[in-house]
Amino acid sequence: MVGSKCVRLNGPLIKQLLDSVDSVLFDCDGVIWRGDQAIPGAPQVINLLKENGKRVFFVTNNSTKTRKMYADKMSSMGFDASEQEVFGTAYCCAMYLKTVCKLEGKVYLIGSNAMKQELEAVGIQQTGVGPDLITGKQNDWANVPLDPEVKAVVVGFDEHFSYMKLNRALQYLTQQECLFVGTNRDTRLPLEEGKAVPGTGCLLQAVETAAQRRAHTVGKPSNYMFHCVASQFGVEPGRCLMVGDRLDTDIMLGSNCGLKTLLTLTGVSTLADAEEHQKSGCTERQGMVPDYYVESIADILPALQG
Numbered sequence: 001m002v003g004s005k006c007v008r009l010n011g012p013l014i015k016q017l018l019d020s021v022d023s024v025l026f027d028c029d030g031v032i033w034r035g036d037q038a039i040p041g042a043p044q045v046i047n048l049l050k051e052n053g054k055r056v057f058f059v060t061n062n063s064t065k066t067r068k069m070y071a072d073k074m075s076s077m078g079f080d081a082s083e084q085e086v087f088g089t090a091y092c093c094a095m096y097l098k099t100v101c102k103l104e105g106k107v108y109l110i111g112s113n114a115m116k117q118e119l120e121a122v123g124i125q126q127t128g129v130g131p132d133l134i135t136g137k138q139n140d141w142a143n144v145p146l147d148p149e150v151k152a153v154v155v156g157f158d159e160h161f162s163y164m165k166l167n168r169a170l171q172y173l174t175q176q177e178c179l180f181v182g183t184n185r186d187t188r189l190p191l192e193e194g195k196a197v198p199g200t201g202c203l204l205q206a207v208e209t210a211a212q213r214r215a216h217t218v219g220k221p222s223n224y225m226f227h228c229v230a231s232q233f234g235v236e237p238g239r240c241l242m243v244g245d246r247l248d249t250d251i252m253l254g255s256n257c258g259l260k261t262l263l264t265l266t267g268v269s270t271l272a273d274a275e276e277h278q279k280s281g282c283t284e285r286q287g288m289v290p291d292y293y294v295e296s297i298a299d300i301l302p303a304l305q306g
């Protein structure tokens with residue numbers, strides 16, 4: 001059916017789609033691995049795509065690892081992947097501050113050690129990483145000592161998130177010229193057996209609520225994530241495929257940037273979710289309808305082996 005979306009990708013359609021692209025962007029969690037386990041067949045898919053001359057990139061909203069840490073994780077799972085192919089939000093956030101904002105000054109960081117490392121790698125100093133415990137009396141909290149060199153507040157995943165960090169971010173953000181950047185808005189991090197824990201979106205919304213300001217986010221579905229890859233590797237959007245497990249981040253990113261989109265059902269979103277968006281008739285929701293879907297990316301293996 002010409003023009004139809006949300007089509008199951010199988011048979012000759014797989015080869016047809018692969019022939020129509022030069023680059024493939026893979027989301028990580030829920031697509032090539034779940035937690036610490038590779039999705040069965042995923043390393044072979046990635047490695048064969050490369051052997052077939054495709055350029056492969058990894059785009060993850062998870063800000064808790066540096067590019068190097070991701071490359072090491074992938075090698076240990078059997079993926080042929082280099083640091084330069086990994087675009088995590090810790091790295092992309094640092095690049096955004098450096099190249100788009102041209103930040104001159106420090107960052108007040110609500111985030112991980114990995115974010116600190118990626119910021120430092122582009123020459124940006126930070127303050128804030130690690131625990132920030134309550135001190136003094138409530139009346140003094142609005143007067144906590146601030147670092148005058150801080151010119152941006154950055155929020156990523158932070159296991160040490162606390163009331164005092166929220167307060168400190170608010171105090172910096174009352175300075176209107178202070179930039180406000182978030183890594184991503186994923187509200188929940190899915191775990192096995194339908195369990196979940198709060199994601200970075202929860203922390204970011206808390207800071208936005210306190211500061212009464214809205215952050216700019218760099219992670220999916222923000223175009224910046226694709227721009228970051230495209231500006232370094234000259235990717236042509238119309239000949240690029242985005243593979244993801246989330247409709248509101250991965251598939252939306254692909255639609256926003258004019259990429260072909262493939263939903264895999266090994267992660268968060270279901271086929272029913274996609275069909276609901278499609279049937280809604282709502283224009284904004286059509287960006288969350290993928291062009292194609294597969295049960296698992298392993299479904300494309302036979303086309304690569306043949």
Ligand code: PLP
Pocket residue numbers: 027028029030059060061062063064157186189199200
């Ligand atoms: N953010 C954090 C902190 C995570 O742990 C995860 C998944 O593990 C994500 C975001 C989502 O990552 P991805 O974009 O690879 O699905």
Ligand code: CA
Pocket residue numbers: 027028029030031244245246267
């Ligand atoms: Ca995912």
